[in-house]
Every structure is written in C-alpha cells, then in structure tokens.
Amino acid sequence: MKVKVNEAIRYPEVRLIGAEGEQIGVVSTAKARQLAEDVGLDLVEVSDKAKPPVCRIMNFDKYRYELKKKQQEAKKKQTVIETKEIKFRPKTEEHDLNFKIKKIKKFLEKKNKVKVTMQFRGREIIYAQSVGLEAIRKIADTLREDCVILQEPKMEGRQLIMFVGPKT
DSSP, rough: OOBBBGGOOOOOOEEOOOTTTEEEEEEEEEHHHHHHHTTTTTEEEEESSSSSSSEEEEHHHHHHHHHHHHHHHHHHOOOOOOEEEEEETTTOOHHHHHHHHHHHHHHHHOOOOEEEEOOOGGGGGGIIIIHOOOOOOOOHHTTTEEEEEEEEEEEEETEEEEEEEEOO
C-alpha cells in the first residue's frame, strides 16, 4: 500500500485532521504541511477517495510500524486449509479401503478438506453407477460422524468425486 506523505501530497486543498484527532477543516495543502511541520510531525494522506482528500497530522514512522504490526497479527491468526486427495479404484480391497479411510480421518483431524476420488480405467467405467457409487457411499457412511460431506459423489469424466471437510 503506497501512502503519500508531506511533499508527495499535491492537491490544491485537503480536509485536515489534527494530531489529536480533531477536525481542522478544509485548508490548502501548503498550510496543512506548515501546520504539521510546526508540531514536528508528518502530513499523511488517509483517504484519496474523498472530495477533498483527507490528510492527517501524525508521526508517519510510528503509523507505518503499527500498520506492519497489525498485518503480522492478522497473518498469525490466519489458517490455511489444504485440500488433500485420496484415490481409490473400484476393485480396491477391504483392508486397503480401511487403511485409506484412516488416512482421511488423519487429514480431517488436521482441519484439511479431502477430495475422495474413485478412478475408472478402461471397461471399469461400466461399474461407475453400481460398484463405484456403493464404495463411495460406504466411505461416506464410515466418515459421517467425523466430517461434513461438502459435495455428494458425482461423475467427472472417468472419475467419481466427493469432497469431505472437518466438522467445525
């Protein structure tokens, strides 16, 4: 974010806010700059969208420091939700299926979304509506108490896809 300070402000007149937050009113930019200089502070543009633009008398270095601190604090509180993907085939055995379900549960515990994909190759596509849908529904029923189903199973090309997310 580029903020105009002192000589960079080139408007004929500005709405001025004093160092203590009091409204001074609409004054010429030269007079505003002089008032800021008299108290040993900077003239900082707060809003250029207003008519006339709003400027404030403040310590610019302190303002910049506080702005940086706020951004760091906001970044700290931000959580990144990743989408993990688990792939199955229609002929995946029971043991492998259970192992992958455990993996999905681990992803959900870490507050990640999971994309469950059933891939069909060649002639396996004829099983999409029967075996494939049944297997995906079984996975969904197993996970139901641990997660929220964000997107019901649906076909996308040669894949059956379902999205699940952690319970909030």
